[in-house]
Structures are given as structure tokens and as C-alpha cells.
Amino acid sequence: RMDSVHNVPNWLNSKFCSTLRHEFPGVCLTGEAVPEDPQFLRHGVGFDAIWLHQPVFNLLDSAGGEHQGDQWSAQVRSMIRCRAFPDNAASSGINALLGSHDQVGCRKNGGRGGDGRNRRFFIDHVGGRNDWTARAKTRMWWAAVACGVVSGVPMCFQGTETLQGGWWHTDKPFDWKLLPQGATGGCDSTQQMMLLVKESLKIRQQHPWLTKNDPNIVHQKNEDSSVIFGVMRGGEYLAVMNAGHGQWGDNGDLYSINVGDTVGSRARQIFNSQAAEFGGWDASWTTKSGEFDINIQDGKLPIKLPKWSVAVFQFGS
Numbered sequence: 479r480m481d482s483v484h485n486v487p488n489w490l491n492s493k494f495c496s497t498l499r500h501e502f503p504g505v506c507l508t509g510e511a512v513p514e515d516p517q518f519l520r521h522g523v524g525f526d527a528i529w530l531h532q533p534v535f536n537l538l539d540s541a542g543g544e545h546q547g548d549q550w551s552a553q554v555r556s557m558i559r560c561r562a563f564p565d566n567a568a569s570s571g572i573n574a575l576l577g578s579h580d581q582v583g584c585r586k587n588g589g590r591g592g593d594g595r596n597r598r599f600f601i602d603h604v605g606g607r608n609d610w611t612a613r614a615k616t617r618m619w620w621a622a623v624a625c626g627v628v629s630g631v632p633m634c635f636q637g638t639e640t641l642q643g644g645w646w647h648t649d650k651p652f653d654w655k656l657l658p659q660g661a662t663g664g665c666d667s668t669q670q671m672m673l674l675v676k677e678s679l680k681i682r683q684q685h686p687w688l689t690k691n692d693p694n695i696v697h698q699k700n701e702d703s704s705v706i707f708g709v710m711r712g713g714e715y716l717a718v719m720n721a722g723h724g725q726w727g728d729n730g731d732l733y734s735i736n737v738g739d740t741v742g743s744r745a746r747q748i749f750n751s752q753a754a755e756f757g758g759w760d761a762s763w764t765t766k767s768g769e770f771d772i773n774i775q776d777g778k779l780p781i782k783l784p785k786w787s788v789a790v791f792q793f794g795s
Contacts, residue, residue: 480525487765488523495524508572514764516562519570525774530630533765534581536540538595539694542604542615543721543786546700554721557628558693558709570692573630576600576616576638584645587596597645599637607641613667613757614786616641617674618719621751621788626688626717627709632679639675639685650764651744679754681749681790688715688790693745697736708735716791720783727764727782734778742795744770745779758784770794 483491491585496718497509509525511518518528536553537543557575562568565677567573574581577600584597590686592641600619605612615639637646640656658664670720684691688711696716697708704722718735726733762784772779772791779791 479505480509482512482541482643483523483525483528484511484515485517490652491518491523491525499524500730514571516564516570518624519564521564524787525630527570527572529578530560530567530573533573533628534577535576535595536601537575538581542600542612543591543619543705546703546705546722548785549701550625551698551705552663554705554707555695555698555701557697558707558755559630563629564691566693568629568671569631571630572633573628574635575628575630575631576618576634578633578635580647582635582637582646582648584650588645592666599644599646600643601638601641602643607643607665607667610757611786613641613671613753617671617751617756617758618721620675621678621749622717622719624675624682625749625788625790626711626715626752626790627707627719629689629693632682639672640668641665641671663767667757670755674751674756678749685748686768687712688717691715694738696738704785706733708737708741710738713739714793715742716740716779716793717782717793718783718789720785720787723785725785726781727784728761732764732780733783734780736777737774737779737793738777740774740793742770742793744795745772745791745793746770747772747781747789748792749788750784752784752786758787762787764791 486535506526508527510529564570604615622628642653656665658670659684691712699706702724704724709717752762754760761769764782
């Protein structure tokens with residue numbers, strides 16, 4: 479990973495990339511370029527992937543996704559489809575959506591950075607680790623990157639996965655007290671978030687086409703204090719994000735998601751960011767059977783849609 483490559487002459491960046499690739503076949507070379515510019519990728523300067531900055535700034539400026547309206551919806555669409563990048567940035571963009579060292583690190587003892595934004599771990603931007611909604615938002619946005627809603631290779635800055643608060647600096651180290659010491663101790667919400675990160679990456683590994691296929695936005699609505707997106711990939715996977723306080727399914731009022739063309743007439747649910755083990759509740763699942771038992775009805779999939787959630791469905795027969 480090479481820092482600040484926009485401040486290095488491109489001929490020298492290219493020399494670095496070609497030399498390292500020759501000496502270490504199979505190496506993955508990533509670079510930080512501000513602003514993100516696809517010319518730094520393989521067909522240009524030579525990096526395999528570069529960091530995506532705009533999604534991070536858009537999310538912070540939206541108060542963690544609380545915004546409504548056309549501008550915010552357009553910004554989410556741009557997170558899903560990074561049209562300027564090969565493969566919509568599925569492998570060519572590094573997405574630290576919850577913040578990298580640049581957003582979390584602070585040299586001013588908690589003061590604002592040069593861009594006017596607070597430097598904090600994401601959880602503190604949305605209410606703090608003791609707030610259930612803040613934890614749900616953090617789970618949802620991480621899952622959005624890891625599980626096929628937002629494009630890019632997910633990156634997690636140290637402490638994000640433990641819901642550490644405050645900011646990072648040389649005198650603000652990783653908070654080990656949040657983790658279990660052996661088989662005891664630790665913080666329940668920390669362990670729930672760590673499990674979410676682990677299981678979301680496992681889903682990503684077990685179902686590689688969930689993130690490799692081009693994203694097709696088959697559903698987009700603003701309703702009941704929520705911005706809802708359905709992203710279909712390859713006709714096999716549907717990732718649904720409910721960024722808001724609206725909720726459907728508690729009283730049998732299932733939410734109907736447009737699905738378009740699918741590889742089968744039925745679906746099964748394979749992921750739920752509001753699962754009980756992650757800090758949500760068991761009844762938030764549409765189905766936990768693992769079977770293809772949700773029938774498409776008139777081109778729509780009827781599902782439970784918990785607030786501040788990402789749910790992933792696989793189609794088959």
C-alpha cells in the first residue's frame with residue numbers, strides 16, 4: 479500500500495509498480511490518490527486498486543445516513559455504481575466507508591480537521607457505542623460494503639470492529655479492555671460487532687459473485703423515514719439496505735422488493751445484519767431455514783425489512 483501517490487511523479491509510481499510486480503508475482507498493489515482517479519489503476523499508472531474517498535465523506539456529511547431526499551439517494555447510488563472504475567470498483571477500489579486513519583486519526587486532541595469535519599471513530603459520529611441505533615447503523619454500513627450493496631473492497635480501520643470511541647493518535651492506542659481476556663470479560667456489543675464483521679466476510683468468501691457481478695439497482699424508494707435500496711447481482715443475489723427508522727414485517731406487513739430477472743423463482747436469506755447474535759433480534763429474519771422457501775410474487779420478493787439493516791438473499795429453485 480503506497481500513501482499519497484498523487485504527490486509522486488507518475489513515472490516513478492509506474493516504476494515502483496512494475497519493479498514490485500516483477501520481483502513479487504501475484505502482489506496486490508494499492509495506492510492512495512486524492513481525489514480518486516482511475517488513471518492510477520493497471521491500465522494507467524499500474525496499481526491494482528486505489529482508495530475511494532467520496533463515499534466516506536458523503537456518509538459522514540449525511541449524519542450516518544439520516545438524510546432523505548434526492549441528493550442523498552444520488553450519493554448512495556454513486557456508492558453502489560462507481561461507473562468510472564473497472565468492474566464498478568468491486569476489486570479496483572478500497573472502500574473504508576466507516577473511516578480510515580485519515581477520518582479517525584486526530585492530531586488536535588479531538589479538534590476538527592482542516593476540512594471542518596470531526597476526527598472520530600464512526601460510532602461516535604452517530605451517537606456512541608452505548609446507543610443501540612448507533613450500533614445498528616454501524617453494523618448496516620459495514621455490511622453494505624462487505625455484502626454487495628456498496629461497491630469496493632471493504633477495509634476496517636483498527637477499533638472500528640470493536641466499536642471503540644473517541645479518536646486515534648499515537649497517544650490514543652487500541653482499547654484492549656473492550657475485548658475478552660481469555661474466556662471472560664470484554665464488552666457484549668464489541669463481541670457482537672466483531673462477529674458481524676467475521677460473518678459478513680465469510681458470506682463474501684462463500685459467495686464471491688455477491689460482490690463481483692455488476693450491481694443492478696432494481697429497487698429504490700424513500701418512504702417512512704427510510705431510504706431503501708435493492709441491489710441485484712447476476713440475477714442470483716439480492717442485497718437490500720434499509721437506511722432509516724422505517725420497519726416492515728412485525729405484523730405480517732411484509733415489504734415487497736422489485737427483483738427483475740432472477741436465476742430461480744424462489745429465494746433464501748443468507749445474511750441479516752440485525753440478527754440477534756449481532757445485537758438485533760431473532761424475529762428480524764424473513765426466514766432462517768436456509769431453504770429456497772420465499773416465493774417471488776409478481777416480480778417482487780416479500781420480505782421482513784428491519785430498520786437500519788442489510789439483508790442478503792440468494793435465488794434458486
